[in-house]
Amino acid sequence: MENVFDYEDIQLVPAKCVVNSRSECDTSIEFGGRSFKLPVVPANMQTIIDENIATYLAKNNYFYIMHRFEPEKRIDFIKTMREQDLFASISVGVKDDEYAFVESLAENNLVPEYITIDIAHGHSEPVIRMIKHIKKHLPDSFLIAGNVGTPEAVRELEHAGADATKVGIGPGKVCITKIKTGFGTGGWQLAALRWCAKAASKPIIADGGIRTHGDIAKSVRFGASMVMIGSLFAGHEESPGDTIEKDGKKLKEYFGSASEFQKGEKKNVEGKKMYVEHKGALQDTLTEMEQDLQSSISYAGGRQLDAIRTVDYVVVKNSIFNGDKVF
Numbered sequence: 274m275e276n277v278f279d280y281e282d283i284q285l286v287p288a289k290c291v292v293n294s295r296s297e298c299d300t301s302i303e304f305g306g307r308s309f310k311l312p313v314v315p316a317n318m319q320t321i322i323d324e325n326i327a328t329y330l331a332k333n334n335y336f337y338i339m340h341r342f343e344p345e346k347r348i349d350f351i352k353t354m355r356e357q358d359l360f361a362s363i364s365v366g367v368k369d370d371e372y373a374f375v376e377s378l379a380e381n382n383l384v385p386e387y388i389t390i391d392i393a394h395g396h397s398e399p400v401i402r403m404i405k406h407i408k409k410h411l412p413d414s415f416l417i418a419g420n421v422g423t424p425e426a427v428r429e430l431e432h433a434g435a436d437a438t439k440v441g442i443g444p445g446k447v448c449i450t451k452i453k454t455g456f457g458t459g460g461w462q463l464a465a466l467r468w469c470a471k472a473a474s475k476p477i478i479a480d481g482g483i484r485t486h487g488d489i490a491k492s493v494r495f496g497a498s499m500v501m502i503g504s505l506f507a508g509h510e511e512s513p514g515d516t517i518e519k520d521g522k523k524l525k526e527y528f529g530s531a532s533e534f535q536k537g538e539k540k541n542v543e544g545k546k547m548y549v550e551h552k553g554a555l556q557d558t559l560t561e562m563e564q565d566l567q568s569s570i571s572y573a574g575g576r577q578l579d580a581i582r583t584v585d586y587v588v589v590k591n592s593i594f595n596g597d598k599v600f
């Protein structure tokens with residue numbers, strides 16, 4: 274692998290502006306047969322999304338993926354979304370119970386519009402088996418499989434039937450995979466995304482390592498159809514994590530899905546817990562993301578998100594922040 278870089282090593286090069294106002298720029302994206310306001314999805318983690326946030330996002334034309342850590346709630350979740358005429362987007366694992374769960378969805382005609390197989394090491398036979406199982410029983414669900422970090426993995430999961438793949442092993446803010454195992458795309462996530470996107474014949478979700486809104490535009494430039502984000506969505510008023518107060522400041526918890534806090538035991542721990550500053554309303558962040566991405570599109574010299582995909586870029590190794598503290 275040559276040309277290894279990450280988000281902070283890249284700047285996109287401006288092209289001549291064709292709009293009179295950034296408000297003319299359209300950030301929407303088609304993904305899995307639906308149109309969404311942003312190419313962004315909050316991470317399917319327990320301190321990032323819950324049923325209320327999922328409902329809010331679906332009602333307001335944002336993509337969401339519900340987490341899989343309260344498996345017993347998934348059937349009711351799908352039913353509730355149906356009653357409100359909203360799309361259902363759930364996560365599954367690959368353990369034995371999940372096979373029966375998928376079959377029960379089909380038997381009860383509870384077909385979610387989106388299903389995500391959410392596994393640390395997605396380039397594996399259990400994931401390929403689950404892709405085939407889901408495609409056999411729920412062929413109409415749009416199936417996202419991950420996580421992976423190589424073109425071989427993208428091709429293999431696509432070949433097995435995945436409709437999209439999720440790229441990112443170890444770049445997450447609460448991830449310790451890179452430290453505990455020595456493996457992953459942490460530190461070169463953007464280059465890994467580029468590498469995977471070149472091999473992909475279906476959409477890719479870039480997952481993890483987004484620290485600024487500009488990183489969303491960079492992900493789109495390097496091949497992402499969607500960008501999954503945890504830490505920037507943590508700490509909102511609506512976020513499920515506990516709130517604490519320290520030195521007069523309100524903080525909210527954000528923990529990894531493979532952390533001891535999630536698992537309830539100290540076994541194969543590859544995630545940690547941290548506290549992030551309380552951020553106010555989720556919609557304010559979504560609005561700011563949209564405005565920033567509209568601005569990105571204007572700098573790309575276009576009116577639509579696709580304009581970003583073809584802009585020039587330069588590699589400016591570790592220098593773009595000039596010492597500014599942004600995270």
Ligand SMILES: NC(=O)C1=CN([C@@H]2O[C@H](COP(=O)(O)OP(=O)(O)OC[C@H]3O[C@@H](n4cnc5c(N)ncnc54)[C@H](OP(=O)(O)O)[C@@H]3O)[C@@H](O)[C@H]2O)C=CC1
Nearest residue numbers: 366391392393394420441442443444448450530531541543
């Ligand atoms: N994106 C990322 O970088 C990472 C994300 N995570 C998140 O943590 C959560 C838990 O993930 P995960 O542990 O996969 O889920 P599970 O605990 O549901 O494990 C899924 C299955 O995969 C096996 N498994 C897990 N890791 C490996 C591995 N490295 N090699 C071989 N088999 C493995 C498990 O067995 P056994 O446990 O016995 O090995 C189990 O049978 C998910 O939400 C995942 O997205 C976790 C780590 C990295």
Ligand SMILES: Nc1nc2c(ncn2[C@@H]2O[C@H](COP(=O)(O)O)[C@@H](O)[C@H]2O)c(=O)[nH]1
Nearest residue numbers: 316445446448481482503504529530531544
């Ligand atoms: N290695 C681990 N990765 C994890 C864990 N829990 C979640 N994740 C991944 O992180 C992203 C979010 O990244 P962020 O940089 O935006 O905060 C999430 O979507 C997962 O892919 C974990 O315990 N270990």
